[in-house]
Amino acid sequence: MANGDGPVIEYRNVYKAFDAPVLSGVSLTVRPGEMFALFGPSGTGKSVLLKTTLSLIVPDRGDVRVNGESVYFGGRKTLELIREKVGYVFQYAALFDSLSVFANIRMGLPESVLERLSPREVAAKTWEALELVRLEPRQVLSKLPAELSGGMKKRVGIARAIVGRPEILLWDEPTTGLDPVNTAAIERLIKQLSDDLEVTSLLVTHDVEGGLEMCDRVAMLEGGHLQFCGTPEEFRNSDIPVVRAFADRAQAYAALDVLDIS
Amino acid sequence: MPGPVARPLAAIGRVAKICAEHAGQIGTLVWLSGRALVRLRVSRQEIMRQVVVIGVQSIPIVLVTAILAGTVAGQQGGYQFQSTVPTYIIGSVVTTSMVLEMGPILTAIVLVGRVGARITAELGTMKVSEQIDALHSVGRDPIEILAAPRIVASLISMPILVAMANLIGVLAGMVASEISLGLASEGYFYGARLYWHSYDAVYSLMKALAFGFIIPVVSIHMGLRTSGGAAGVGRTTTQSVMFMIMTILIVDTMFPPLLLQ
Numbered sequence: 001m002a003n004g005d006g007p008v009i010e011y012r013n014v015y016k017a018f019d020a021p022v023l024s025g026v027s028l029t030v031r032p033g034e035m036f037a038l039f040g041p042s043g044t045g046k047s048v049l050l051k052t053t054l055s056l057i058v059p060d061r062g063d064v065r066v067n068g069e070s071v072y073f074g075g076r077k078t079l080e081l082i083r084e085k086v087g088y089v090f091q092y093a094a095l096f097d098s099l100s101v102f103a104n105i106r107m108g109l110p111e112s113v114l115e116r117l118s119p120r121e122v123a124a125k126t127w128e129a130l131e132l133v134r135l136e137p138r139q140v141l142s143k144l145p146a147e148l149s150g151g152m153k154k155r156v157g158i159a160r161a162i163v164g165r166p167e168i169l170l171w172d173e174p175t176t177g178l179d180p181v182n183t184a185a186i187e188r189l190i191k192q193l194s195d196d197l198e199v200t201s202l203l204v205t206h207d208v209e210g211g212l213e214m215c216d217r218v219a220m221l222e223g224g225h226l227q228f229c230g231t232p233e234e235f236r237n238s239d240i241p242v243v244r245a246f247a248d249r250a251q252a253y254a255a256l257d258v259l260d261i262s
Numbered sequence: 263m264p265g266p267v268a269r270p271l272a273a274i275g276r277v278a279k280i281c282a283e284h285a286g287q288i289g290t291l292v293w294l295s296g297r298a299l300v301r302l303r304v305s306r307q308e309i310m311r312q313v314v315v316i317g318v319q320s321i322p323i324v325l326v327t328a329i330l331a332g333t334v335a336g337q338q339g340g341y342q343f344q345s346t347v348p349t350y351i352i353g354s355v356v357t358t359s360m361v362l363e364m365g366p367i368l369t370a371i372v373l374v375g376r377v378g379a380r381i382t383a384e385l386g387t388m389k390v391s392e393q394i395d396a397l398h399s400v401g402r403d404p405i406e407i408l409a410a411p412r413i414v415a416s417l418i419s420m421p422i423l424v425a426m427a428n429l430i431g432v433l434a435g436m437v438a439s440e441i442s443l444g445l446a447s448e449g450y451f452y453g454a455r456l457y458w459h460s461y462d463a464v465y466s467l468m469k470a471l472a473f474g475f476i477i478p479v480v481s482i483h484m485g486l487r488t489s490g491g492a493a494g495v496g497r498t499t500t501q502s503v504m505f506m507i508m509t510i511l512i513v514d515t516m517f518p519p520l521l522l523q
Contacts, residue, residue, distance in 0.1 A: 051395065054398065054399050055398075056395045056398055056399060080401055083398070083399060083400070083401040084401055086399075088395075088396070088399040090392045090395070090396055090399075091392070092391065092392065094391060094392035094393050094395065094396040095393075095396075096388075096393055096396070096397075097387075097388075097391075097393070107397075107400050107402065108400050110400075110401055111401065111402075160396075160400070164400075
């Protein structure tokens with residue numbers, strides 16, 4: 001699966017239409033180890049593009065490559081291997097309602113890994129994943145998702161995505177529905193995890209200020225086309241009107257230190 | 263704007279497209295479920311859990327339905343046949359109608375409401391809340407985890423439920439005809455045996471298997487097609503119930519010409 005210095009994720013001319021066109025020939029690359037944010041108004045296909053990375057949505061045309069391997073033309077085995085290497089954090093966590101927190105996180109371990117591990121080792125990995133997302137394992141392991149708060153659900157969703165130690169993390173609007181302080185806390189967690197686990201991260205978010213703060217490069221999707229791709233600095237100084245409209249937002253980070261929230 | 267000729271043709275085309283889409287997706291679901299079973303990728307523990315949900319927990323409502331159906335058949339048969347044919351004929355009428363028709367069809371209708379609607383709503387909710395996508399993302403196959411165990415459990419449960427419904431319905435008919443007609447149980451069973459064919463039981467169980475296949479397949483298929491949030495789940499569940507009932511009734515009408523001649 002290694003791809004040398006080539007792009008870790010590569011979208012090649014991706015088209016997707018539902019009732020109307022959503023993605024109209026989007027091409028984008030994410031480099032090894034970088035943290036990349038994708039901005040754009042609601043309904044412009046950011047999540048659709050993210051889902052094509054794991055074939056959760058199949059594009060009408062174009063290709064997506066992960067570590068140089070085609071998601072769509074590489075066969076079932078390749079897709080399975082890609083899914084083992086990629087962790088996906090869903091917008092509303094998408095925890096399995098009928099399973100406990102422990103069983104939810106356990107599901108994040110690939111079957112090939114589960115076969116090799118003893119129950120004690122699985123429990124240790126689950127415990128460690130919860131600690132990484134700043135949750136107290138003893139308090140939440142046996143709970144059902146319905147018993148958790150919104151912020152805790154997001155953290156369990158992140159724990160499920162990282163428990164298998166992926167090389168790539170895809171974040172689909174992980175701060176949606178959270179208050180500004182929790183939003184900043186989750187964003188700080190995203191940054192820490194991406195650094196600590198040395199993963200490549202692709203983050204879809206509406207929170208432009210947070211994305212600019214955390215990411216090495218950012219892109220802007222609008223009207224089915226990529227309108228901008230560059231560094232946060234270039235984004236802030238861009239003359240493109242739609243980019244300008246997105247670049248201005250108050251910061252919530254200052255509140256974290258005041259309230260001592262990790 | 264399409265003209266008056268083109269409009270109905272376009273409508274027919276749309277319906278044909280939807281039918282072909284459903285047929286293709288159902289075919290794929292059945293094929294993938296069968297493949298998962300052959301490859302032993304389906305958890306036995308999950309199958310047993312689903313047997314409890316689909317079969318064991320349905321026993322009370324199925325039995326109540328069968329008792330009511332047998333009682334009505336016994337009472338109405340008695341009313342119709344009184345002073346025209348020997349009363350022991352009621353035994354045959356109730357037994358035959360329960361085994362050939364009422365047992366399988368009523369059990370199926372009860373399971374559509376109790377199990378089919380539940381499966382569609384459950385999987386539909388999983389679909390709209392991205393839990394199905396989450397399964398794919400962690401490399402798990404929803405067909406192996408969600409679909410195949412439910413299909414197998416329904417195929418195991420349905421014949422047992424229908425056999426129980428048949429038996430209880432016949433006994434309820436006996437009690438009803440004794441109360442309403444004064445027909446002794448010996449007379450009732452004499453009539454029942456007089457026109458009994460062992461093949462009738464096989465026919466009844468074949469219907470049970472057919473309906474036991476239709477209910478999970480249609481409900482899973484509809485659940486996995488759900489879109490549009492909570493409203494979508496409600497809409498799809500209603501459509502699923504209609505789809506299951508229509509399919510069961512159509513298949514039911516195909517049974518006599520194919521298997522009773």
